[in-house]
Amino acid sequence: MHIRDIFKNQRTTFSFEFFPPKDEAGVESLYATMADIEDLKPSFVSVTYGAGGSTRQRTHDLVVRVKRETGLEPVPHLTCVGHDEGEIREVLERYASVGISNIMALRGDMPKEWPANGIEPFRHFKHAADLVRSIQRFNAQGGHTDRRGFGIGVAGYPEGHPATPNRMTEMDLLRAKVDEGADFIATQLFFDNRDFYDFRDRCELAGIKVPILAGIMPVTSLAGMVRMAELAACVRYPAPLQRALNRTGGEKDAVRRVGVHWATEQCRDLLDHQVAGIHFYTLNKSTATREIYRTLGVRDSTGLV
Numbered sequence: 050m051h052i053r054d055i056f057k058n059q060r061t062t063f064s065f066e067f068f069p070p071k072d073e074a075g076v077e078s079l080y081a082t083m084a085d086i087e088d089l090k091p092s093f094v095s096v097t098y099g100a101g102g103s104t105r106q107r108t109h110d111l112v113v114r115v116k117r118e119t120g121l122e123p124v125p126h127l128t129c130v131g132h133d134e135g136e137i138r139e140v141l142e143r144y145a146s147v148g149i150s151n152i153m154a155l156r157g158d159m160p161k162e163w164p165a166n167g168i169e170p171f172r173h174f175k176h177a178a179d180l181v182r183s184i185q186r187f188n189a190q191g192g193h194t195d196r197r198g199f200g201i202g203v204a205g206y207p208e209g210h211p212a213t214p215n216r217m218t219e220m221d222l223l224r225a226k227v228d229e230g231a232d233f234i235a236t237q238l239f240f241d242n243r244d245f246y247d248f249r250d251r252c253e254l255a256g257i258k259v260p261i262l263a264g265i266m267p268v269t270s271l272a273g274m275v276r277m278a279e280l281a282a283c284v285r286y287p288a289p290l291q292r293a294l295n296r297t298g299g300e301k302d303a304v305r306r307v308g309v310h311w312a313t314e315q316c317r318d319l320l321d322h323q324v325a326g327i328h329f330y331t332l333n334k335s336t337a338t339r340e341i342y343r344t345l346g347v348r349d350s351t352g353l354v
Contacts, residue, residue: 050122050150051150051151051195051197051200052093052124052150052151052200052201052202052232052233053197053200053232055092055093055122056232056233056260056325056326059092061320061324061325061326061327062092062093062260062262062325062326062327063089063091063092063326063327063329063342063347064091064092064093064094064095064124064235064262064326064327064328064329065086065091065094065095065328065329065331065335065338066094066095066096066097066328066329066330066331067079067082067083067094067095067096067097067331067333068096068097068333069096069097069107069108069111070107070333076107076110076111078333079111079333080111080114080115082333082334082335083115083119083121084118084119084121085335086121086335086338086339087119087120087121089338089339089342091121091122092122092326093121093122093123093124093151094115094121094122094123094124095123095124095125095126095153095202095235095328096108096111096112096115096123096124096125096126097126098125098126098127098128098155098157108125108126109125109140109143112125112144112149113143113144113147113149116147116148116149117147122150122151123149124149124151124152124153124202125144125149125152125153126152126153126155127140127152127153127154127155127180127184128155128156128157128180129155129156129157129173129174129175129176129177129179129180130156130157132173132174133173134173134183137174137180137183137184137187138183138187138192141184141187141192141193141199142192144199145192145193145194145199148194149199150193150195150199150200151199151200151201151202151232152184152199152200152201152202153201153202153203153204153235154177154180154181154184154201154202154203154226154231155177155180155203155204156174156176156177156180176222176225176226177203177204177222177226178222178225178226178228178229181201181203181226181229181230181231182229182230184198184199184201184230185198185201185229185230187199188230200232200233201230201231201232201233202231202232202233202234202235203223203226203227203231203233203234203235204234204235204236204237205223205234205235205236205237205248205252205261206219206236206237206248206283207236207237207239207244207245207247207248208237208239208244208283208284208285209283210283211283220251220252220255223252223255223257224255224256224257227257227258227259231259232259232260233259233260233261233262233325233326234252234257234259234260234261234262235262235264235328236248236261236262236263236264236328237264237283237284238264238265238266238277238284238330239263239264239284239285240284240285240286240287240290240311240315241285241287242263242315242318242319242322244285245263245319245324246322248261249261260325260326261324261325262324262325262326262327262328263315263319263324263326263327263328264328264330265312265315265316265319265327265328265329265330266312266329266330266331266332267308267309267311267312267313267337267338267341268290268294268304268305268307268308268311268312269304269305269308269309269332269334269337270301270304270305270308271294271299271304273332274286274294290307290311293307293311294307294308305337308337309337309340309341312337312341313340313341313344313345316341316345317345320345329341
């Protein structure tokens with residue numbers, strides 16, 4: 050289903066993000082996890098894309114399998130890293146051929162192996178806006194059975210992007226992605242809703258009118274917090290959350306309870322403030338998200354009970 054139809058039919062979207070494992074055993078385990086959330090009827094599930102090609106093929110294969118064998122709506126990530134126009138077209142043609150309707154268009158992270166291999170990873174697509182433009186060019190050429198072509202999502206950063214310390218320039222780059230044809234924005238994870246609301250207001254001031262989905266990742270372990278900080282360099286842990294975690298003394302179950310409770314309260318407040326959607330970063334697990342759903346009273350992506 051095209052993302053525009055999803056937003057038209059659902060007052061609030063609920064979506065999940067997964068990343069392809071490094072081996073086939075992990076792929077099977079992840080597929081089982083993804084199939085397990087099918088009963089929640091999420092609006093869509095997104096699948097990340099390895100920088101420099103490390104997990105690209107697994108992303109392609111997993112997305113196609115999910116589309117063919119489940120009722121989930123997969124939204125694969127596609128990045129600028131190491132691609133030229135012809136390669137992007139090949140990926141889009143494959144996805145279009147199996148009925149995939151939407152793409153997350155991202156700049157992507159700098160590969161760890163660069164510049165040792167001597168290849169400039171962004172030589173063809175410098176910014177995500179360039180990738181959005183390429184996808185829209187494919188759409189205009191009638192490459193998809195849906196006359197509208199692929200729906201396109203892009204990333205937003207409520208707490209700022211580490212590569213763009215100038216927040217005004219950062220908003221200009223985001224506006225460029227929307228102007229090139231992005232249909233929605235999914236934000237990086239955050240732990241203080243005030244950062245999201247300020248970001249949403251700044252988007253409105255910049256003339257950005259597309260739906261903005263709030264990125265939520267519940268803390269389920271102290272080690273996971275460190276990993277989050279590595280994955281999202283600008284992530285900020287509010288002092289009240291840190292104090293609550295400190296009170297647990299590091300006891301695993303207590304840490305998890307605090308993290309799930311904090312994320313649940315974030316979601317409740319976001320829903321009270323008419324968020325367009327909530328995008329859960331799952332770390333390939335569904336149990337915490339299920340708990341949040343149950344506590345919020347979410348039935349499925351078609352509405353709230």
